[in-house]
Amino acid sequence: MQQFTRRNFLQASVCAALAGGPAYRSAAAVANSAAWVDRRVYGPFQVVAAFPLQGLDRELADLGYLQGELQRTLAMRPPQQAVDVYLSADERSHKQFLQSRFPRIPYRRALYVQSGGRGAVYAFDHRDLPTDLRHECTHALLHTDLAMVPLWLDEGLAEYFEPPLAQRAFHHEHLRTLRWNLRLGMVRSIASLESIHSLDDMGAEEYRYAWAWAHFMLHGPVAAHRALTGFLADIRRGNPPGVLSARLEQAVPEAEAQLVRHFKHWRRG
Numbered sequence: 001m002q003q004f005t006r007r008n009f010l011q012a013s014v015c016a017a018l019a020g021g022p023a024y025r026s027a028a029a030v031a032n033s034a035a036w037v038d039r040r041v042y043g044p045f046q047v048v049a050a051f052p053l054q055g056l057d058r059e060l061a062d063l064g065y066l067q068g069e070l071q072r073t074l075a076m077r078p079p080q081q082a083v084d085v086y087l088s089a090d091e092r093s094h095k096q097f098l099q100s101r102f103p104r105i106p107y108r109r110a111l112y113v114q115s116g117g118r119g120a121v122y123a124f125d126h127r128d129l130p131t132d133l134r135h136e137c138t139h140a141l142l143h144t145d146l147a148m149v150p151l152w153l154d155e156g157l158a159e160y161f162e163p164p165l166a167q168r169a170f171h172h173e174h175l176r177t178l179r180w181n182l183r184l185g186m187v188r189s190i191a192s193l194e195s196i197h198s199l200d201d202m203g204a205e206e207y208r209y210a211w212a213w214a215h216f217m218l219h220g221p222v223a224a225h226r227a228l229t230g231f232l233a234d235i236r237r238g239n240p241p242g243v244l245s246a247r248l249e250q251a252v253p254e255a256e257a258q259l260v261r262h263f264k265h266w267r268r269g
């Protein structure tokens with residue numbers, strides 16, 4: 001049952017990047033709409049909500065820390081401008097809001113949209129909203145600093161950062177299933193994930209292995225972390241970055257075997 005819920009979530013909570021996009025009211029006009037009853041700032045995120053945010057304040061404060069975490073672990077630069085976050089009161093009004101702004105984008109439970117150089121996250125009030133927000137706001141922080149991020153890596157990092165900080169390294173819900181997969185000899189290479197270019201081809205398994213490789217590069221051998229940050233730095237500088245799988249294979253020989261070993265021994269000491 002949990003797996004089913006998860007898959008629903010994974011397929012529903014994805015990002016969408018728009019180049020241009022349809023004409024719509026300016027961000028300022030939308031943010032000033034009377035529908036919003038609360039507005040708060042958490043780090044680079046300007047949150048407006050159609051419901052009182054008081055009960056979510058502690059969870060939302062994570063968004064401010066998220067930026068610091070991406071800076072510390074991936075050398076991401078803070079956004080040059082604020083990222084808007086629009087929180088509808090319920091799914092129906094969220095759907096209507098998205099439909100009015102982006103009639104051509106398939107419906108998502110939560111999404112990040114970059115348009116005209118400005119990023120915005122859209123979601124609604126429900127039990128897993130804080131998780132959705134950390135996921136989508138990770139996309140926002142990656143895309144405000146980098147001209148492009150490979151799809152699998154974008155999702156792998158968003159998955160990695162979506163739990164609260166205290167659960168991120170050791171208690172992600174992918175961990176248990178992944179360990180079973182690895183025990184059965186099921187490993188997906190980075191190269192196989194790099195060949196995916198559409199979110200439609202990212203299923204639960206692809207998200208799980210994208211997360212696994214992100215975890216490996218953040219918590220595994222130092223050389224793997226260096227390969228990741230070097231790759232992101234080249235994108236930031238506008239240098240052709242090549243593919244991360246080739247860099248990783250050079251930095252960490254037999255990377256797949258090392259990934260298996262990494263998770264076999266991964267537990268809080």
Ligand SMILES: [Zn+2]
Pocket residue numbers: 013014015135139154155158
């Ligand atoms: Zn995503």
